[in-house]
Amino acid sequence: MSIGSPDSTVGVEEHPASAEPVRAASVAHGKSPTRIAMDRLRKDKLAMVCVGIILFFILVAVFAPLLAKLEGQTFSAFHTDLVDEFGFPTTGPNSQHWLGVEPKTGRDNFARWVYGARPSLIVAFSATLFGTAVGVVAGLLAGFLGGWTDRIISWIIDFVLSLPYLLFAIALVPIVESMRGGSFNLTPEEQASTRFYVLIFVLSFFGWAGLARIIRGEVLSLREREFVLAAKAIGVPTRQVLFKELLPNLVAPIVISASLSLPAYVTAEAGLSFLGVGLVEPVPSWGQTIAVATNWFKADPIFLWLPVLGITALVLSMALLGDAVRDAFDPKTRR
């Protein structure tokens, strides 16, 4: 028998039947870890349902003006004729206002709901983008360069993680506003746009540190591996080692972290708006609508339930998808 002989073709010739499985196995090995994870994810029915729901909300957000036009209403037009003297809406859902109107102002519920999906998604996606970018770069630098760079970055990570994030988010809002001239001097539009950027800044500022810590840990073990040593030995510049050699090996933690932080950011945005520190009028946002609607929940439950269902469905499907993504990329977590 020729098992263990360096010339493997001898064995294949002797046992032609065994050639088949060997080739099949090599095909399976050709898949990248990302491909394998994506295949695993595609088989997860719950994850696919979640993808569908998230896509639905993205489409609603993208086509918000079109949907509002289809209904024939805008999100900002007041219909004071549709509310009585106490502010209660006099009409329920009808062909003109598909989901009824707001109490007090009489603005169209449907139009405000479809527009409300926009800030949630924009804030969440941009915060994830910035947070992930900063976290990856900081983690790569700390882990790969070591020494003082590592010490300083690690200290900053510890510092950021030990700050009470909700309190800081609340504290930052009046400060940034007064930098722009104080909330008394800002027009509502200016105030709303300021709040928008403050939110993205705060969320990404507190979001990068966790990922940076994970990436640093991974890089610490990766940088001792042969392929990195080889790259360094043949004189590949540091930047190329970081982004061409190390980064592709970090896809799993990055994807997992991003998919878990998306629902967290949607939750945080709506939560801060609910507390009155996030988005403000005239930007329609679900969190802020919930805060107003709690005063009307007995008389006008639709007004409350629309944003509540919107946030719950979006966050729930994002979180479950994030969980499925983690299982797909890191099967060890599923026991």
Next chain:
Amino acid sequence: MLYFVARRLVSALSVVLVTLIATFTLFFVAPTDPAAAICGDRNCTQQRYNEIKRNLHLDRPKVQQFAEYTAGIFAGRTFETAGVKQKCPAPCLGFSFKNDRPVYETLKTRLPVTVSLVAGYAVLVLTIGVFVGSLAAKRRGTMGDRALMTSTLVLSSIPYYIVALMISLYLTILYPILPRSGYTPLTENPGKWVAGLLTPWLVLGIYNCTQYARFSRGSMVETLSEDFIRTARAKGLSDRVVTYKHALRSGLIPVVTIFGLDIAGSLAGAIFTEKIFDLPGLGNLVIDSLNNYDLPVIMGTVLVASVFLVMMNFIVDIAYSLIDPRVRLA
């Protein structure tokens, strides 16, 4: 050991110091104008504006202001307003812009509310969470375990404030199944204290125990497959003694870690609970101060909360190395 404690202490103190500098910079060095904020928009004459600036020492160099603020925290300081001296005793965090009371005094009246809330929550979350988690770990793989874990995953994926708000609106106001929330000091009327805090405790506890359940389940699953558990079983100990005396003890170590951090975090982060259930704690204070642009109060609360978090981090680190001898003290 001593070296480890000292090193952690230095690192904790450095974080506190930087937090102090960062909050001070944010509030007083950034192009904000506290004097204008106090003075208000209407009938603010230049003279009054200058007077406020002088009284709060805002016209002095920033470094000196910072030194005075820091010194005030340890030694107290005196402000002079229109000839009247106002003393701000030892942990001086400045005066509120809104009601001219020392910030520390306001914090002291609000703290018991938040502490009561967190204390009850801590008891609930630890008992329910760990019990459910170890139960699930023992029956790993059964229908009950899977149902429990799925439901905890779904529940913890819904934003907390939505759950709390819906329960508050529908179960305490519209259909009063649970008692209406409110705060009565414990020393005044213990019965009312419990009744007023019961709903927030339950909501906080049940929502957050899902994470504890998942966490302690994972930890217990690992512990139950260890050799010393097999030894205990081989000795003929009863199932209950093995699970709750031998396994739980070592399985709880990681749970204790997140518990410490969670408690510190919820002292600062009980904002949603306090807002929704209308409890006059620290979180509500911050929101009120935000609406009044009361910067010293916000700054004081942020500072106190940060110090508390750092302290808790430090304690957990030390406790962790004490409980688990495998943790390397380096």
